[in-house]
Amino acid sequence: MRIVRLPAAMQRIALQWKRSGCPIGFVPTMGFLHEGHLSLVRAARRRVGPAGAVVVSIYVNPTQFAPTEDLSRYPRDWKEDLRLCRREGVDVVFAPTDAAMYAGRDAGDYSTYVAEEQLTRGLEGAARPTHFRGVTTIVAKLFNVVLPDVAVFGAKDWQQAAVVRRMVADLNFPLKVVVAPTHREPDGLAMSSRNVYLSAEERAQAVVLWRALQQARAEVKATGKSLRADALRARLTALIGTQPAARIDYVEFFDPDTMVPVDRVSRGTQLAMAVFIGKTRLIDNGKV
Ligand code: AMP
Numbered sequence: 001m002r003i004v005r006l007p008a009a010m011q012r013i014a015l016q017w018k019r020s021g022c023p024i025g026f027v028p029t030m031g032f033l034h035e036g037h038l039s040l041v042r043a044a045r046r047r048v049g050p051a052g053a054v055v056v057s058i059y060v061n062p063t064q065f066a067p068t069e070d071l072s073r074y075p076r077d078w079k080e081d082l083r084l085c086r087r088e089g090v091d092v093v094f095a096p097t098d099a100a101m102y103a104g105r106d107a108g109d110y111s112t113y114v115a116e117e118q119l120t121r122g123l124e125g126a127a128r129p130t131h132f133r134g135v136t137t138i139v140a141k142l143f144n145v146v147l148p149d150v151a152v153f154g155a156k157d158w159q160q161a162a163v164v165r166r167m168v169a170d171l172n173f174p175l176k177v178v179v180a181p182t183h184r185e186p187d188g189l190a191m192s193s194r195n196v197y198l199s200a201e202e203r204a205q206a207v208v209l210w211r212a213l214q215q216a217r218a219e220v221k222a223t224g225k226s227l228r229a230d231a232l233r234a235r236l237t238a239l240i241g242t243q244p245a246a247r248i249d250y251v252e253f254f255d256p257d258t259m260v261p262v263d264r265v266s267r268g269t270q271l272a273m274a275v276f277i278g279k280t281r282l283i284d285n286g287k288v
Contacts (some may be wrong), residue, residue, distance in 0.1 A: 001093065002092045002093070002257070003092075003093050004092055004093070005095060006096065007096055007182075010055075010145050011144075011145050013092060014145070014146055014147040017147075018147060020200075022053050023052040023149045023150070024052065024054075024055060024147060024149050024150075025045065025053070025054045025055070025148060025149070025151075026044065026056075026057070026150065026151045027054070027055070027056045027151075027152050028059075028138075028139060029057060029059075030060045030074065031058040031059075031060065032050065032074075032081070032193035033058075033079055033081045033084050033085070033193075034191045035059075035183050035272075036154055036182070036183035036190070036191035036192070037056075037084075037154075038084060038088055039180055040152040040154055041054060041056060041085070041088045042088065042218065043178060043180045044152045045088070045089065047149075047178065047221065048149070050115070054089070054090050054091050054092075055090070055091075055092045055093075055148065056095055056144055057093075057094040057095070057146065058078075058081055059093045059094075059096055059101065059138070059142075061134060062102075062134075063113075063130075063138060064134030064135045064138065065134070066129075066130055066131070066133075069128075071263055075194075075196050075197075094142075094145070101138070101141065101181075114136040114140045114171070115132070115133045115136060116167050117165045118166070118259075119159065119166055119258075122252065122260075123159050123252055123254070124160070125159070126250075127274055132159075132160070135163065135164075136163060136164070137199055139151075139164055139167070149176065150176050152179075153179050153180070154179070154182060155179050155182045156182040156190050156283070156285075157182065158256070158270065158285045159259060161177070161179045162256075162259060164177055165177045182284075182286070187207050188210030188211070189206050190282075190283075190284045194281070194284065195280075195282075197224075197278075197279070202277045205244070205245045206217040206280075208239065208242070209240075209273055209275055209284040210247055210284065212239055212240055212251070212271075213273075215236060217233060217288050218288045220267055226264040226265060227261070227264065229261070229262055233264050236251050236273075240275060243277070246275050246276070246277055248276075249274035249281065250272070250273065250274050251271070253269050253270070253271055253273075254270050255269070256270040256287065265288055267287075268287055268288075269287070269288050270285060270288075271285060271288050272284075
């Protein structure tokens with residue numbers, strides 16, 4: 001497994017692979033890898049086959065964090081990340097520095113950003129106004145550096161995957177976006193690098209996001225028809241409110257393709273939630 005730090009070096013390797021007809025699978029991450037990330041690595045490997053190349057990027061991208069967010073304390077474990085990537089048969093770990101990715105940004109010499117303007121309006125885009133511009137910019141840059149044929153994203157960040165897919169279509173990136181299912185802990189909590197922030201008590205309460213998703217599914221299944229979104233939201237809000245550490249940022253029902261909120265919830269409607277458990281902001285989503 002190679003560890004590559006410089007975008008130009010990564011690009012050279014990717015171009016060599018391309019010339020020799022070797023397909024490239026790519027999994028962008030911010031590191032502190034868990035089974036959710038590794039399930040994406042396996043999906044990338046399945047897509048490119050044993051003779052293909054799998055690249056994992058590990059980069060905590062500053063432009064997708066607001067000044068008030070957790071950039072400086074975002075969890076990191078470089079040695080363990082490398083061990084896991086090696087174990088999964090990753091070919092290259094691309095781990096650039098900020099200086100390499102955003103040369104001159106602090107000096108005001110970096111000024112090009114990519115912004116998707118429709119799917120980013122609600123949900124995470126509304127709660128974190130500068131977030132998606134950072135995501136689309138870094139993902140576009142990483143695509144230009146890694147030159148993947150297939151890029152794998154997690155359904156855990158549903159809106160992010162949809163936004164990236166739209167960017168790829170709108171900007172004619174020659175690659176396929178694959179979205180892999182959310183990997184969960186045995187009790188249903190969606191795996192996330194940020195779960196490490198939770199105290200034992202908060203960890204126990206965090207499962208309420210999964211219980212809310214399950215309740216929405218059960219209610220829609222039980223009626224067999226559609227339900228009023230505001231009434232269902234009120235019931236889920238009450239359920240989440242039973243946990244003393246929980247504070248809701250949003251609970252939204254929306255069309256999974258357009259991201260537009262819906263008034264009525266039926267099978268196939270997407271539910272997304274952002275809930276603070278103590279100081280830790282967790283997100284989860286799924287089809288009801
Ligand atoms: P992150 O390191 O949090 O930026 O995540 C990198 C990629 O892993 C993104 O495409 C995420 O959607 C995906 N991911 C994170 N957590 C999970 C999970 N529990 N299951 C599946 N994919 C995940």
